[in-house]
């Protein structure tokens with residue numbers, strides 16, 4: 001039986017955002033299927049999935065722009081739904097499509113959006129200055145948006161979502177179609193927001209972005225959350241090991257033999273001037289390996305821990321490649 005979205009959803013104190021059992025159907029197509037996750041203050045949570053996976057629909061439900069068939073969205077202890085504006089002021093929503101007025105300047109655009117958030121006068125001007133600085137457009141503030149690159153427009157779009165200092169910032173694929181420099185600037189900004197205590201919900205189909213930005217990742221496919229966790233937790237599902245590559249000098253065969261005896265090391269081999277070790281949680285193993293090297297009179301010149309990535313996790317969980 002389909003449960004209706006209810007304004008009496010249980011409030012949560014655990015995090016800024018709590019999504020519980022969210023479902024949305026368009027005709028026969030189930031776009032979001034029993035999705036639950038939470039995002040804490042200072043945490044960046046990534047929804048990672050291919051085109052059509054249900055990321056945008058989930059985000060529109062989170063922001064109260066669509067009515068859920070079932071489930072709850074609670075932001076800062078307040079239920080969010082299209083039937084009320086409660087909780088909306090806590091959310092900064094940056095849609096996938098840039099929503100700006102091309103014949104207005106950057107400052108004028110921000111002033112327009114700021115007024116929508118009921119900011120006025122000196123406070124509005126101060127927030128605009130702050131945001132322009134943050135998105136790196138302070139020196140272009142007076143220029144019309146029509147003269148901006150795609151990346152600059154995206155940055156301004158993000159700025160519009162920040163004016164009211166949201167508790168939860170929601171970004172829908174903010175780097176799609178932007179130049180590498182703007183992409184870098186956007187990713188740096190997002191990292192800063194998280195570090196400053198904002199909860200960030202970020203959708204992407206780009207594994208490297210998810211890996212770099214997100215504290216936790218939810219892997220979404222065909223509307224379902226196939227798995228969620230830190231990168232490390234997700235990768236651990238593969239049951240694969242880390243590979244440690246040590247460039248070293250000394251009696252490497254003896255060193256490898258000693259390493260084989262260490263708990264947690266499942267393989268050790270010498271290849272030229274390198275020793276390759278296999279084991280779970282390579283970073284944790286490293287200090288002990290270095291101690292053993294010292295005992296064997298081996299000098300380690302460099303050490304690299306190579307791990308499986310989210311691309312492999314996605315393939316493992318869904319049977320398809322992430323990039324389409």
Ligand SMILES: Nc1ncnc2c1ncn2[C@@H]1O[C@H](COP(=O)(O)OP(=O)(O)OP(=O)(O)O)[C@@H](O)[C@H]1O
Nearest residue numbers: 026029030031049050051052053054055056057058
């Ligand atoms: N308004 C709508 N009417 C009908 N079907 C829709 C609607 N919005 C989304 N869908 C369908 O729901 C599914 C999920 O779409 P959604 O836009 O949420 O995916 P997405 O992961 O954001 O993909 P993309 O990265 O391409 O935006 C798709 O099959 C899509 O065609």
